[in-house]
Amino acid sequence: MPQVSIDGQIICYEEHGAGPPLLLIHGFPLDSRMWAEQMRVFAGRRAIAPDLPGFGRSPSTRAYSVAELGELMHRLLRELDARPAVVGGLSMGGYVAMALMARHPHDVAGLVLIDTRSEADSPDARAGRMRMIQTARESGASAIAEQMIPRLLAPQTLQSRPAVVAAVREMAQGLSATTIENTLLALRDREDYSGLLSSVRVPALIVVGEHDAITPPAVARSMHERLAGSTLEVIQGAGHLSPMEQPEAVNRAMARFLERGATT
Numbered sequence: 001m002p003q004v005s006i007d008g009q010i011i012c013y014e015e016h017g018a019g020p021p022l023l024l025i026h027g028f029p030l031d032s033r034m035w036a037e038q039m040r041v042f043a044g045r046r047a048i049a050p051d052l053p054g055f056g057r058s059p060s061t062r063a064y065s066v067a068e069l070g071e072l073m074h075r076l077l078r079e080l081d082a083r084p085a086v087v088g089g090l091s092m093g094g095y096v097a098m099a100l101m102a103r104h105p106h107d108v109a110g111l112v113l114i115d116t117r118s119e120a121d122s123p124d125a126r127a128g129r130m131r132m133i134q135t136a137r138e139s140g141a142s143a144i145a146e147q148m149i150p151r152l153l154a155p156q157t158l159q160s161r162p163a164v165v166a167a168v169r170e171m172a173q174g175l176s177a178t179t180i181e182n183t184l185l186a187l188r189d190r191e192d193y194s195g196l197l198s199s200v201r202v203p204a205l206i207v208v209g210e211h212d213a214i215t216p217p218a219v220a221r222s223m224h225e226r227l228a229g230s231t232l233e234v235i236q237g238a239g240h241l242s243p244m245e246q247p248e249a250v251n252r253a254m255a256r257f258l259e260r261g262a263t264t
């Protein structure tokens with residue numbers, strides 16, 4: 001897996017293909033492997049899927065805020081000479097994509113927001129983060145994986161796609177308690193990006209699983225309303241991890257979007 005060092009932080013990433021760049025940022029508690037079904041299919045695109053610090057193969061050097069992760073991903077695009085890029089992210093990756101867009105709109109050729117939201121955490125969500133941190137401290141990554149999996153995946157994925165369940169479990173169980181804690185604090189304290197959406201002037205695609213229990217279709221619809229000219233795609237049979245659960249449908253939606261106009 002190739003890597004770059006950005007101010008002492010090693011970022012490992014997968015890269016496939018050639019052409020206008022497409023950056024894909026993973027969600028929590030996952031890593032770049034969640035994009036396995038997307039990486040090879042976008043012919044004519046240079047697809048780049050990094051591991052955020054502490055995830056997958058990228059080591060954890062310190063805690064990063066979501067805004068800092070956005071900066072780090074922008075630095076990655078610079079280091080790889082991959083600007084402007086279509087920037088996509090799932091859930092946490094969507095927050096990071098919006099953070100990157102907020103600071104560097106001219107280096108973003110298009111936005112792909114998958115199973116994510118623009119609002120900051122509600123007071124209830126913030127309290128939930130603290131309960132999860134307690135679980136991670138007391139019982140480690142496996143307990144976080146078991147707690148999250150039923151909410152991450154649609155019932156039909158849980159019942160009939162054991163390989164997807166196993167892949168999510170493997171990624172989640174590989175996290176250190178420190179990475180889990182640092183990340184949950186970053187998610188808890190992230191900014192509200194709702195205002196940003198109305199200023200976006202590049203093509204945007206919003207994707208949501210019909211059974212997404214964490215960022216449900218109503219949340220995606222409200223982003224779609226704020227984001228002028230955006231396209232909304234609801235993925236049947238998917239939960240919060242639609243690119244893993246229904247990759248063909250997500251890939252078709254992304255291909256239509258990329259062909260239609262998110263060119264660089």
Ligand code: MLT
Binds near residue numbers: 026027091092093240
């Ligand atoms: C994710 O999938 O990245 C997380 O569910 C994001 C979050 O908890 O806000």
